[in-house]
Amino acid sequence: MGSRYLIRKVVGACLTIFMIVILNFVLFRMMPGSPDRILLRNPNVTADAMAAARIRWGLDKPLIPDQLVDYLESTASGDLGFSFKFHGEPVTDVLAGRIWPTVILFGLGEVLAIIFGLALGAYSGWRRGGPIDYIGNGVSLILYSMPYFVIGILILGVFAIGLHWFPTSGMLTVGGSGDDSFPSQLLDFLGHLALPVTTVAIGLIGQYSILMRSSVIETLGEDYITTARGKGLTSGRILRSHALPNALLPAVTLIAINLGYVIGGAITVEVVFNWPGLGTLTVTALEARDYPVLQGIFLLLSISVVVANLIADLIYGRLDPRVRS
Amino acid sequence: MTDPSRSGTPALDDEVADAAAVATRAAALDAQTLIRGRRQWPLPKQADPNAPLLVVEHLTTRFKMAGGSIKAVDDVSFTLNDGEALGIAGESGCGKTTTALSLVRLLPANGRIGKDSSVRLFGIDLARKSEDALRRYRWREISIIFQGAMNALNPVRRVNEQIAEPVELRLKVNKADAMKRAGELLELVGIPARRGQAYPHELSGGMRQRAMIAMALACDPAVVIGDEPTTALDVMVQAQILELLERLRRELGLSLILITHDLSVIAETCDRVMVMYAGKVAEEGAVSVIFRTPRHPYTQKLIGAFPNIHADRRTLDVIPGSPPDLREPPPGCRFHPRCPFAMAVCSVEVPPEVTFADGVRVACHLYPAGSDGAPITRPTKDAIAGGVAEAGLGAGVFSDRDEAFDELEDALDPAPSHTLSPGHGLTDDHSLDQIQ
Known part of the structure; x- marks a missing residue:
């Protein structure tokens, strides 16, 4: 990849972050009161x-x-200043304690959604009109149109309250699970993580699969796919080495742009499962009018969106030689 | 050449025809051994070494649509001999490309080849092959130079990788050797091998088309199909690409099927031409004969529609109307609604294909079987009017009637007249020489 492309993108991202910092200052000073x-x-x-x-x-x-x-x-x-709500604790400390639960929850949810969503979409598009396509596309549409908290409440109702398979809330069992060894702690954590992660993944899978499906269908109609067929390639090879590298391009963009909304949507998932991450912190800080903390969250989320976009640009540059020049 | 249908005794005719056939056959076999001898890889296992290169018979291709199916290619037959270049001409949507793509069934998902169709390459019927078996013939034996190389090349893969891909897969050559061959092929078409590292968007339009040609030659195929290979290019580059194709034909003894609506390209590059209309063959034969004396009214119109920079300025011929909707093709001859010579029979009966002594095959009621290749009936204005009226046509065609009649007079005139001069559609002296 050209280093000029890299430098241009990184400089662009830094400028964006600087603008966000300024905006972050102005926005909160424009709020009524002092x-x-x-x-x-x-x-x-x-x-x-x-x-x-x-x-x-x-x-x-x-x-x-x-x-x-x-x-x-x-x-x-x-x-980043001091929190009003948390007894004057520095905002950075308040945020630091809440970042990792959110990163784990949404990082894992995103990864699962990307793997299953893109795979389902690619297969549906490839076998267009087949049974997987009909079922997959229908289910995807339903999931796409459901807000996270609805999915969360349904999952919570069935698997935690109804079947008692998983705990209903929190990240670890309150008061400890009786065994402090690392494996049992980890198991306890994973048990708490399962439902919220599933909620996040399900909420995203529909969207990614629908996008990937239409992208694959569009790509399969391109002339270079006819060329690949003319070359006598098997349909599997056509999909792998000609269709997918092109079909992934719009997906990369969507996933990156989406990340901002995902974190926004995170708030509701975390609240439903009482997950101690940035989402629940946002709600707490809002209720307490804890401006410094809100300001910190705002800054953190903005920066993560910018960074996600930067990463998407870099991946895009690797996938599509046309954007490099 | 002796014209058997005009000479005296039938017995003698047969002998002459036989002798001619034997001579042609021998010449064809010579060319065959010469060209097949150049192959770097053996013929397919089931190949009959003495069979002609490509014989297509009764090729019919249907597309299933929402409102029924359409016959995009209807009972098309033709032959391609070793080292020969066949041009397929016609307006857009007349089935040229579908005919060519049907040879290796490179059709959209809703396309099907008819049961009676046969596509015999070295005597192997490709139409009978399963999709999986046919795959081995694609690119290996029949490759395609697609139009618009910008879209026909994968934008995210390097050009040399794309050329090497079929070499690696079809010829079972290892990756490094395949890449080396890709470099050689690029040099062959006039691109420095190192430019193969480029992505398609980094090459100019002409270079991309050259790369496409290099890719088509990758497996040393028996037949190369050029699907409008010069359409999207500017005139200078078109000329270069055509020159390249001619050079490759000379040097490699390529057998070429060239699809184009540009008759001047066919005049310059091809030995034979097949004019198609609405999915059927209108006329087929040697370029030198057809461009000099086009028989089918559609061929005449098509040639007349081309400007000639050497002749006086004149209004170009236009063919009124447009090709028919293939969902409901007109009964009888599909060209009759637009034909200035349409007779009563034309709207009722499909004209059979008749081959004449000069090797030209025509499907037109003006040239029935047993005639000598000149229009047998001299239709009166009334007959034309009757035909046109019967075809249920409006005034637009009637206004054309007198002109059409004059043209017919010209066509019947034994001396070549201006409307049928060979200069039509040709752009330079070189091509004029070639067909004269």
Whole structure:
């Protein structure tokens, strides 16, 4: 891959992140109210104490440039401020504790959805009109049109409440499962993970399979597929070495763009299963008006979307020689 | 050449014809051994070494559509000899490409070949082969130069990989040797071997078409089909590609089927031409004969529709109307609704294919079996009117009637007249020389 392509993409991503950081500052300053108003809820607060607080928080300085510069400096040094809700804990610490559950849940869900969704879609498109296509396409449409929380509640109702196969909520059994050894801890974690991951995967499979199906069907109609048939290749080889490399291109784009929405949708899945990730944290922070934490989540999610897009661009560059030049 | 139908005693006719046939057959066998001797790989196992290269008989191809099925190719027969180039001409949608793709059944999923069809390559009937068995003949024995190489080459794979692929698969050559052969093939068509590293989009249109040709030659096939190989290219590049094809024919003794609507391409490149209309053969024979004296009215019109830069400026012929909807082809001769000479019989009976002494095969009621190759009846204006009226045609064709009649007069004139001069459709002196 050309290094110029790589540099261009990385520089583009950095610029986007910088714009997001600025926007993150502006958006939250545009919200009604001000942090010092919270102090006014206390009837005994004095004007001096108010002024002192304003100086301490830097609110006495003009918004632009002083506050913006302060904000940029601290953001760059990894200081995202302090949480209101979690007793003044640094926002970075609050986020750090919640990132991994979300990454594991959605990372695994995405991977499963990509594997099964793309495989189902590719097969349906290849054997268009066959039984797998009819059933697969129908089921995919239904799943595609269902919001995560509906899928989550159905799964929860059947497998946790009805059949008691899996725990209903959380990431680990509260108070420990009685055995602290690593294997049993892991098993406990996986048991808790199973239903939410399935929910995420199912929610995405329909979408990916429908996209992949239409992409494969479109690709199979291309002239170079006729050429491949003319060359006497078996249909399996035509699919593998001519159709799929081309059909995957739109899928890569969709998956990357989707990642933003996926994390948005994450909130509902995490809430349904009470999964201690960024989704539940968002809800908690919203309820408590914990602006610094919200700001941190906002920044983190934006950056992950940008990074996902960057990765998609790089994969796209590998898959499609046309975008490199 | 002796014309048996015009000479005296029938017995003598037969002898002359036999002698001629023997001579032609011997010449064909010579060419055959010469060209087949050049093959780097043996003939297919079931091949009959003495059989003609390609004999297509009663080829019928149907497409199943929502409202019934259409016959895109209807009872087409033709032969291709070793080292020969056959041009297939006709308007868009007349079945040229489908005919060629039917040879190796490279059809869309709804396409089927008729039960009576036979496609015999070295005497092996490909139409009887299962899909899996036929696969081994694809590209190995019959390869295709597709039109629009931009789309016919896979955009995400390197050009040399794509050329090497059939070599590796069909000839069971290892990857490294296949890539080496790809390089040689690229050199053969005038592309430096290292350019094979490029992706299709990195090559110019002409280079891509050359690469496509190199790919078609990859397995040293018995027959190469050129499906409008110059259509999407500009005129200069077209000329280069045609020159390349001619050179390859000379050097490799290619047997070529060239599909095009550009008659000048056929005049320059081909030995024989087959004119198709609405899925049927209208006329077939040597290029030198057909371009000089086209018999079928459709051929005449087709040739007349081509500009001639050497002649005085004139209005080009147009063929009124468009090819019929094949879901409901007109009864009788499919060309009769557009034919200026249509007679009563034309809308009723399908004209049989008749082969004349000069080797030209025509399917037209103006040239019935047993005639000498000139239109036997001189239809009166009334007969034409009757025919046209019976065909249920409107005034648009009537207005053309006098003109049509004049043209017929010209056609019946023994001396070649301007409308039938060989210059039609030819673009340069070279091609004029070739057919004269």
